[in-house]
Amino acid sequence: MNNRSKSQALFERAIVHLAGGVNSPVRAFRAVGGTPLYIERGEGAYLYDVDGGRFLDFCCSWGPLILGHAHPDIVEAINHTAARGTSFGTVHENEVLLAEKIAGLCPHIEMLRFVSSGTEAVMSAVRLARGFTNRDKIVKFSGCYHGHSDYLLASAGSGLVTFGIPSSAGVPEDFTKHTLVAPLNDIDAVEKLFSQHGTEIAAVIIEPVPANNGLLLQSKEYLEFLRRITSVNGALLIFDEVISGFRVAPGGAAQYYGITPDICTYGKVIGGGLPVGAFGGRSEIMHLLAPEGPIYQAGTLSGNPLALACGLATLDYLEKHNGWKMLEERTRAFTGSLREKTSELPINVVSIGSIFWINLQPQIVSRAEEISSEGTKKYAKVFNAALAAGIYLAPSAYEVGFVSTAHGADDLSSAAERLAGILTSSLV
Numbered sequence: 020m021n022n023r024s025k026s027q028a029l030f031e032r033a034i035v036h037l038a039g040g041v042n043s044p045v046r047a048f049r050a051v052g053g054t055p056l057y058i059e060r061g062e063g064a065y066l067y068d069v070d071g072g073r074f075l076d077f078c079c080s081w082g083p084l085i086l087g088h089a090h091p092d093i094v095e096a097i098n099h100t101a102a103r104g105t106s107f108g109t110v111h112e113n114e115v116l117l118a119e120k121i122a123g124l125c126p127h128i129e130m131l132r133f134v135s136s137g138t139e140a141v142m143s144a145v146r147l148a149r150g151f152t153n154r155d156k157i158v159k160f161s162g163c164y165h166g167h168s169d170y171l172l173a174s175a176g177s178g179l180v181t182f183g184i185p186s187s188a189g190v191p192e193d194f195t196k197h198t199l200v201a202p203l204n205d206i207d208a209v210e211k212l213f214s215q216h217g218t219e220i221a222a223v224i225i226e227p228v229p230a231n232n233g234l235l236l237q238s239k240e241y242l243e244f245l246r247r248i249t250s251v252n253g254a255l256l257i258f259d260e261v262i263s264g265f266r267v268a269p270g271g272a273a274q275y276y277g278i279t280p281d282i283c284t285y286g287k288v289i290g291g292g293l294p295v296g297a298f299g300g301r302s303e304i305m306h307l308l309a310p311e312g313p314i315y316q317a318g319t320l321s322g323n324p325l326a327l328a329c330g331l332a333t334l335d336y337l338e339k340h341n342g343w344k345m346l347e348e349r350t351r352a353f354t355g356s357l358r359e360k361t362s363e364l365p366i367n368v369v370s371i372g373s374i375f376w377i378n379l380q381p382q383i384v385s386r387a388e389e390i391s392s393e394g395t396k397k398y399a400k401v402f403n404a405a406l407a408a409g410i411y412l413a414p415s416a417y418e419v420g421f422v423s424t425a426h427g428a429d430d431l432s433s434a435a436e437r438l439a440g441i442l443t444s445s446l447v
């Protein structure tokens with residue numbers, strides 16, 4: 020075990036004034052044991068903690084850091100922008116530039132609006148769908164996380180499932196009565212909901228690449244089915260691409276699968292590590308937002324100049340360096356090598372674009388309900404052994420890993436070697 024004395028001392032102080040010592044629950048290491056690492060700095064693909072440890076980072080701040088830590092273009096974008104002011108409370112050029120860039124990469128996004136988090140993006144998208152259709156109900160899938168707004172906290176993935184919480188306390192039943200939950204990859208369940216509530220359903224919302232309860236890849240045919248059933252019933256299809264957007268392809272999962280949703284939500288990558296979110300889609304729908312239409316949505320720091328400058332720098336870099344292709348190739352080589360070296364073990368390694376998941380059970384799964392608790396119980400051992408070997412995985416069995424452009428081929432091949440050894444010694 021690495022020395023964590025300084026982290027331990029900081030955490031002891033943290034729990035005095037910060038609830039649970041953290042500002043987001045999974046960071047607390049409850050599922051894997053021990054003290055969270057206090058990070059002093061990040062550089063490229065590595066995290067450096069206050070106790071002198073160096074870790075190859077596969078968490079990448081839960082996805083945003085597609086260029087790695089402190090990328091020179093991001094640092095330059097922040098310095099350049101901050102020197103001119105950090106927030107204006109009015110319009111500025113980067114909003115126009117990033118909106119044009121996103122619309123160029125994602126033809127299904129005719130118009131969009133920036134907000135400050137993925138949670139806010141999804142909340143606003145659902146309000147928009149309800150306002151557009153004049154209907155109240157939404158269909159979500161168990162295992163999909165869409166942020167922590169009240170009515171979306173039912174069966175909502177890693178954070179809740181890590182702590183065994185089916186849905187959050189403090190959410191009145193009245194608030195979730197319009198949220199219908201179906202298992203992923205189950206045509207009959209969705210058909211049944213539409214046969215019972217078809218004329219009341221405003222939208223079906225899905226992570227097209229469900230990555231918050233393991234990586235539960237769906238078939239193109241299933242996503243096409245959702246496109247069809249929503250269109251036929253006058254409901255909207257919302258793709259929550261907060262993770263998959265600008266990660267699995269330049270145009271996200273919509274482009275990857277060739278499916279056009281009505282509304283998409285984004286976050287993470289488009290802020291390059293600063294707080295951001297966005298939602299957008301057909302202009303016919305987006306025109307209903309205030310000030311043009313009756314659906315209200317607003318934010319003091321929405322479209323923050325620093326965040327948007329970092330988003331622009333990120334997308335520019337990826338475009339200029341063919342980043343998506345490079346990321347996919349490196350991730351495929353890494354997961355392929357890990358798969359080969361662990362072929363005798365009862366696990367499987369799933370990946371798409373630059374996202375991967377080490378599933379500690381032999382079956383490939385596409386529904387949250389299929390994940391074995393036997394497998395996830397073994398994760399703490401794997402996580403802590405990886406940490407001792409200088410590899411930072413996310414501190415929950417249900418979280419995926421991310422590869423950034425800073426993860427070099429050598430970093431990845433050595434990580435595959437070390438992880439294979441760790442999995443072998445932890446699981447047999």
Ligand SMILES: Cc1ncc(COP(=O)(O)O)c(C=O)c1O
Binds near residue numbers: 138164167259262287
């Ligand atoms: C698919 C998805 N939607 C929404 C959110 C919420 O985003 P944020 O944490 O920025 O509020 C997340 C966060 O992980 C997410 O993965």
